[in-house]
Amino acid sequence: MDEEVVTESRKETEVAPALVSVHPDGHYVAVAVGPELRVFDLIGGCAASLVDDSVDQPFHKDNIRAIRFGANGKLFVSAGDDKTLKIWSSQSWQCISTVSSEKRVTAVAISNDGLHVCFADKFGLVWVVDLNQPSRDKKPTPLLSHYCSIITSLEFSPDNRFILSADRDFKIRVTNFPNNPLNGAHQIQSFCLGHTEFVSCLAFVPAQEGPHSLLLSGSGDSTVRLWDISSGALLDTCEVAVKAGLLESNGKAEEHDHAVTNLCTTLDGLLVAVSIQSLRGIVLLRCNVSAQTLSVAKVVSIAGEAFIPTCLANNPLTRELWMVTGVSNLPGYNYPSLARVLVISGIDVEQEPVVLGDNKIPGGEKLLETLQGTASVDDNAFLVAAEAVKAAMCNLLIKKQYPSENREYRKKTRNDRKLKE
Amino acid sequence: MPETGVNPTHSKSTGLPRKRFYRARAHSNPLSDSHFPVPISPSHVDYSLHYPQFFPSSDQSDSSRKIQFADIGCGFGGLLISLSTLFPETLMIGMELRDKVTEYVKERILSLRVANPGQYQNVSVVRTNSMKYIPNHFEKGSLSKMFFLFPDPHFKEKNHRRRVISPFLLDEYAYVLEVGGIIYTITDVEELGDWMKSCLKNHPLFEPLTEKELEADPVVKLLTSATEEGQKVARNAGQTFQAVFRRIVPSDQIS
Numbered sequence: 001m002d003e004e005v006v007t008e009s010r011k012e013t014e015v016a017p018a019l020v021s022v023h024p025d026g027h028y029v030a031v032a033v034g035p036e037l038r039v040f041d042l043i044g045g046c047a048a049s050l051v052d053d054s055v056d057q058p059f060h061k062d063n064i065r066a067i068r069f070g071a072n073g074k075l076f077v078s079a080g081d082d083k084t085l086k087i088w089s090s091q092s093w094q095c096i097s098t099v100s101s102e103k104r105v106t107a108v109a110i111s112n113d114g115l116h117v118c119f120a121d122k123f124g125l126v127w128v129v130d131l132n133q134p135s136r137d138k139k140p141t142p143l144l145s146h147y148c149s150i151i152t153s154l155e156f157s158p159d160n161r162f163i164l165s166a167d168r169d170f171k172i173r174v175t176n177f178p179n180n181p182l183n184g185a186h187q188i189q190s191f192c193l194g195h196t197e198f199v200s201c202l203a204f205v206p207a208q209e210g211p212h213s214l215l216l217s218g219s220g221d222s223t224v225r226l227w228d229i230s231s232g233a234l235l236d237t238c239e240v241a242v243k244a245g246l247l248e249s250n251g252k253a254e255e256h257d258h259a260v261t262n263l264c265t266t267l268d269g270l271l272v273a274v275s276i277q278s279l280r281g282i283v284l285l286r287c288n289v290s291a292q293t294l295s296v297a298k299v300v301s302i303a304g305e306a307f308i309p310t311c312l313a314n315n316p317l318t319r320e321l322w323m324v325t326g327v328s329n330l331p332g333y334n335y336p337s338l339a340r341v342l343v344i345s346g347i348d349v350e351q352e353p354v355v356l357g358d359n360k361i362p363g364g365e366k367l368l369e370t371l372q373g374t375a376s377v378d379d380n381a382f383l384v385a386a387e388a389v390k391a392a393m394c395n396l397l398i399k400k401q402y403p404s405e406n407r408e409y410r411k412k413t414r415n416d417r418k419l420k421e
Numbered sequence: 422m423p424e425t426g427v428n429p430t431h432s433k434s435t436g437l438p439r440k441r442f443y444r445a446r447a448h449s450n451p452l453s454d455s456h457f458p459v460p461i462s463p464s465h466v467d468y469s470l471h472y473p474q475f476f477p478s479s480d481q482s483d484s485s486r487k488i489q490f491a492d493i494g495c496g497f498g499g500l501l502i503s504l505s506t507l508f509p510e511t512l513m514i515g516m517e518l519r520d521k522v523t524e525y526v527k528e529r530i531l532s533l534r535v536a537n538p539g540q541y542q543n544v545s546v547v548r549t550n551s552m553k554y555i556p557n558h559f560e561k562g563s564l565s566k567m568f569f570l571f572p573d574p575h576f577k578e579k580n581h582r583r584r585v586i587s588p589f590l591l592d593e594y595a596y597v598l599e600v601g602g603i604i605y606t607i608t609d610v611e612e613l614g615d616w617m618k619s620c621l622k623n624h625p626l627f628e629p630l631t632e633k634e635l636e637a638d639p640v641v642k643l644l645t646s647a648t649e650e651g652q653k654v655a656r657n658a659g660q661t662f663q664a665v666f667r668r669i670v671p672s673d674q675i676s
């Protein structure tokens with residue numbers, strides 16, 4: 001059958017998890033859910049109004065799959081199933097340009113010098129857009145390709161030398177980002193191989209002393225791994241689900257119940273927040289850069305409501321972790337786009353992190369109304385939402401093709417564990 | 422592994438597997454995944470299974486010997502068999518997508534090992550989709566030769582991305598090839614020949630071998646004669662189109 005990647009059942013992948021991103025100066029918080037993009041101005045204490053002269057609201061015509069702010073705080077990008085990438089000024093919130101993609105967009109990244117935007121499409125192709133091009137309708141140029149895989153995450157290294165692409169075939173590719181990327185990026189620096197399920201997310205631990213930043217990745221195999229990107233060497237593996245006590249070490253849990261869904265570094269990478277499917281809260285990992293190890297620091301539970309974050313973002317200035325949960329098009333519910341925002345403050349090595357109540361959240365009720373669409377949401381809907389997100393993710397990313405191989409692997413790791421005990 | 426000559430799928434006189442028992446669909450679609458194990462990383466490839474004489478135990482830590490030649494889409498394995506005796510100390514592997522064809526090559530190698538003690542120990546085959554899993558099998562810069570002999574043409578424009586030589590896949594081949602390593606391609610389809618040559622010519626990490634170098638390379642002569650597909654073309658006196666290129670360091674990086 002042709003085009004394995006496109007013939008995925010549309011119905012099952014239609015729900016899209018809610019996304020959150022925080023401006024590097026902590027000025028804005030953006031949430032995307034379904035086709036809707038919502039931005040709150042934390043300093044002004046009001047919703048930011050987005051302006052796009054080319055189209056009516058909503059600016060995206062289908063589910064948004066990726067949003068992010070540029071490192072220098074000037075740009076914001078959004079892209080998704082409507083095959084468009086929108087580049088916004090994150091000062092005026094004007095849409096600077098709309099880029100058309102041939103296929104649906106799965107991931108985006110902005111180079112750290114703010115000169116290029118890269119996005120990945122449903123065919124595993126990564127495209128680059130040169131922001132210096134004068135025209136408003138910028139044309140993307142192919143940069144590199146993962147042969148017929150789905151790219152789940154794109155990330156520039158902090159020094160801008162490399163572009164990293166992770167896929168559902170367990171692979172992370174590290175490619176030199178050339179001076180002129182419009183001729184393609186042909187020099188592969190390394191592959192980071194070790195995950196045994198789809199790779200869902202990437203994040204960097206910025207270099208403190210050493211020359212190289214370390215890479216973190218999360219996966220459907222319920223681990224977070226630490227890598228040296230120049231060699232592709234696996235430095236450490238943290239079985240977060242097991243270590244956080246979510247999974248009996250006999251591995252009884254339902255398959256993919258504990259897929260790592262998102263990662264977010266805080267305190268320059270000293271602590272790493274991890275969201276896991278089925279976990280009502282987050283796991284904080286301690287990253288020891290000089291020893292090159294990862295260990296579980298604590299589990300922050302969210303009491304009193306069914307909150308399983310679908311996306312995390314860090315506000316470096318206030319040491320707050322922003323979390324969102326929700327989906328678009330939830331079957332059986334009236335909310336077209338359901339989102340719930342929570343904040344954990346006091347993310348620090350010494351302090352005890354606190355999950356802020358709605359009355360303590362920065363921006364208050366106004367922020368909740370802007371980002372959630374409503375100040376309060378029916379709790380039950382979130383349980384359904386979590387299930388829907390899980391099903392969609394499995395359908396999209398799990399390779400049902402290798403059941404025996406996976407079983408073998410799990411068996412092996414279980415035996416290893418038994419021997420150690 | 423057949424111990425005696427009573428295996429019905431093997432020829433009684435030579436003990437070699439008979440091809441007609443291993444016929445398969447002529448073409449496979451590299452876009453659709455099937456059931457085969459994929460090594461998590463090159464360090465997970467068990468050399469002792471492929472080359473038991475070179476690696477008596479599965480502990481490979483003491484050996485620096487690595488696979489150096491890869492025949493991509495090796496078909497029935499003719500090239501590997503010729504290369505095996507020409508480079509007896511070099512480890513080589515064929516990659517083949519079709520299950521039955523891979524099984525045939527496996528049997529063929531095992532029979533040759535039995536019939537020629539001490540020989541053909543350096544060659545093996547693996548069933549995989551080379552378009553997806555090359556980096557899972559080979560470390561960076563570990564290969565000195567890659568072969569693409571008579572690959573499937575995929576004529577239609579929209580199927581060009583299924584071609585095993587393409588601008589993007591060349592990035593991966595350049596990654597696994599050492600600097601100075603050589604990529605050999607040949608086809609009897611002129612359009613595909615032009616395509617492969619232009620992909621290689623336009624790639625910053627490859628340069629063509631000179632006529633002189635081609636003449637001096639004993640492997641070039643095997644391209645037309647060693648494989649089953651090559652022999653078929655030769656029988657029909659068909660034309661062939663080859664492109665042989667070297668992995669280089671791009672000009673802007675020579676210091």
Ligand SMILES: C[S@@+](CC[C@H](N)C(=O)[O-])C[C@H]1O[C@@H](n2cnc3c(N)ncnc32)[C@H](O)[C@@H]1O
Nearest residue numbers: 451494495496517518550551570571648649650
């Ligand atoms: C026309 S045959 C040529 C075989 C052999 N090289 C020869 O010259 O006789 C092409 C072979 O490539 C194999 N093939 C096609 N796509 C492949 C892929 N993605 N990975 C591995 N093998 C592939 C096919 O199954 C087929 O056996």
